[in-house]
Amino acid sequence: MTTSALADLYDPDTYLAGPPHEAFAALRRAAPVHWREVPTGPAAPGYWAVLGYAEVEHVLCEPELFSSEKGGVVLDDLPPDRLAQMRGMLLAMDPPRHRDYRRPLAHRFTHRAIAMLEGRVRDASRAIMREAAERGHGGGEVEFVGEVAGQLPTRVVGELMGLPREDWDYVHRLAEALNRGQDAGGADRAAAEGDGAGGGGGEGAAAPTVEMAMYAAGFAAGRRARPPRDDLTGLLLAGDFGGRTMSDLDYGSFFVQLVTAGNDTTQTMLSSGLLALLTHPDQLADLRADPSLAPGAVEEILRWANPLHYFRRTAAADAEVGGVRIRAGDRLATYFTAANRDETVFADPDRFDIRRSPNRHLSFGKGEHFCLGAHLARLEGRVFLEELLSSFAAIELAGPPVRVRSNLNNGLKSLPVRLTPAGTS
Ligand code: HEM
Structure with a gap:
């Protein structure tokens, strides 16, 4: 095995230059399930890295045996209050409670x-494209992650939940503050203390989390006083969740969950997607020439630049995965980053190919917890790409992209690009 195979998959610094694909591949070929030692800290004594496609599927499709609730979905053990908070979210509920909520x-x-x-x-x-064209400081330069890609998910959640438009900017600022909790230093504090599928939200995110939940609870109270409307908020406030209805605070917590699960991941899909296309100009040209390739391009972006590296499970009983004996209480990390490049499932897996078919990537998970927002994310990805390419005749890198420092979030912190609006010579 090469030395790169010894890369520390737990250390967030390992991911700063991009995912260690060589190490993942070498490890996966040696064995699809590996013990990774973490001698000290909240992930001690270590965890099973599940790297093969079949093995990741196996773990995700046995939610009773491999629990999301026992230890939450991030590798580091959380303080009890944070774990209790996480267990209020669909993502970290086990069946049958999970089914009642979902x-x-x-x-x-x-x-x-x-x-x-x-x-x-x-x-x-x-x-968003109009604003980006206007913003294009002098030479058409924008910071694509925050100024363009990051703008879409909150506006879409605002539509879905029926929030007043005048509140969208406020909710967006809170969502950004929540995401900033990532990259907070230490052994991936963000991942350790995150509260949603995005894994965003370290200590610095506690205040915006509470503020957002309180805002949403107040919004729910206001909605109850008015005639019901046919949007997601109307459904949530009237729904029956395992024999009980949602209180305003339950609604607040669900709202935070949708924002944490959907915002950062979607922003990453949109910005990493653009970077993938810019670094594969032949594919970008094909997509411009034939916009019907957009749905396939979105799937390939999701496979090749999956927004999340892994989710955690905790074994509820002794088990076996990929021929390895797992003991009750052991942690497992299902690495989508490795499974999406398993050569037994994907031909030439390191190649970025917007025409790849079939493309059964695992970036939205699998089974019981399969991403609730997958259709929404796909719609956002396709429409955003179509509008981006029709609004700008040329898009070029204007500086080096900077990656998020995280062992969980496979995203970009900044992506400077130069945008030339269509119709300008
Ligand atoms: C590209 C964007 C996205 C990616 C890559 C993504 C990824 C994932 C993954 C991997 C899971 C499975 C978690 C597990 O097995 O433990 C998940 C669950 C979830 N996602 Fe997404 N997600 C995205 C967008 C969204 C959006 C837009 C929303 C909603 C607005 C959303 C809401 C959820 C929820 C509520 C769950 C929990 C489902 C459950 O436990 O039953 N996600 N997501």
């Missing part, structure tokens, strides 16, 4: 229900 929500997130939002997602994307 079932009433599922029909709002089906392909059909989400397709009805396309017009509004397009309007929001167009407005």
Whole structure:
């Protein structure tokens, strides 16, 4: 095995120059499940790195045996109050409680229900492109992650939940403050203390988390006083979740969950997606020439630049995965980054290919906890790409991209680009 295979998968610094794909591949070929020692700290004594596609599927599809609730979904053990808070989220509930919560929500997130939002997602994307064109400080330069990609997810959540437009900027600022909790230094504090699928939110994120939950609880109280409306908020306030209805505070916590699960991941998909296309100009040219390639491009972006490296499970009993004996209480990390490049499933897996078919990546997970927002994220990805490419005749890198320092979030902190609006010579 090469020395790169010895890369410390737990150390957030390992990911600063990009995911250690060589190490993942070498380890996966040697064995699909490996023990990784973490001698001290909140992830001690270590964890099982699950790297093969079949093994990741296996773990995700046995939610009773491999629990999301026992230890939460990030590698580091959380302080009891933070773990209790995480367990209030769908992501960290085990069956049967998980099913009671998820079932009433599922029909709002089906392909059909989400397709009805396309017009509004397009309007929001167009407005963002107009603002980016105006913002283009002098030479058309923008910081793409925050100024462009990061603008879409909160506006879409605002539409979905029926928030007043005048509140969107405020919610967006809170979401940004929540994300800044990432990259906070230490052994990936953000991942350790994050509260959602995005894993955002270290100590610095506690205040915005509470502020956002309180804002949403106040919004819910206001909505109850008015006639019901047919949006996600209306459904949540009237719904039956395992024999009980949601209080305003439950609503506040669910709201935070949607924002933490959906914002950072979607922002990453949009910005890493652009970077992937800029570094593969032939594919970008193909996509410009044939916009019907956009859905496939989004899937390949999700596979090749998956926004999350892993999620954690904790073994509820002794088990076996990939021929390895796992003991009750052991941590496992299901590495999407490694499974998405498993050569037994994907031909030429390191190649970025927007025409790849089939493309059964695991970036939205699998089984019981499969991403509730997957159709929404796909819609946002496709519409945003279409609007970006039709708004700007040329897009070029204007400086080096900077990555988020995290062992969980596979994202960009900044991506300086130069945008030339369509129709300018
Ligand atoms: C590219 C964007 C996204 C990615 C890569 C992503 C990824 C994931 C993954 C991997 C899971 C599975 C968690 C597990 O197995 O432990 C998940 C769950 C979840 N996602 Fe997403 N997500 C994205 C966007 C969204 C959006 C836009 C929303 C909602 C607005 C959302 C809401 C959720 C929720 C509520 C769960 C928990 C589902 C459950 O436990 O039943 N996600 N996401």
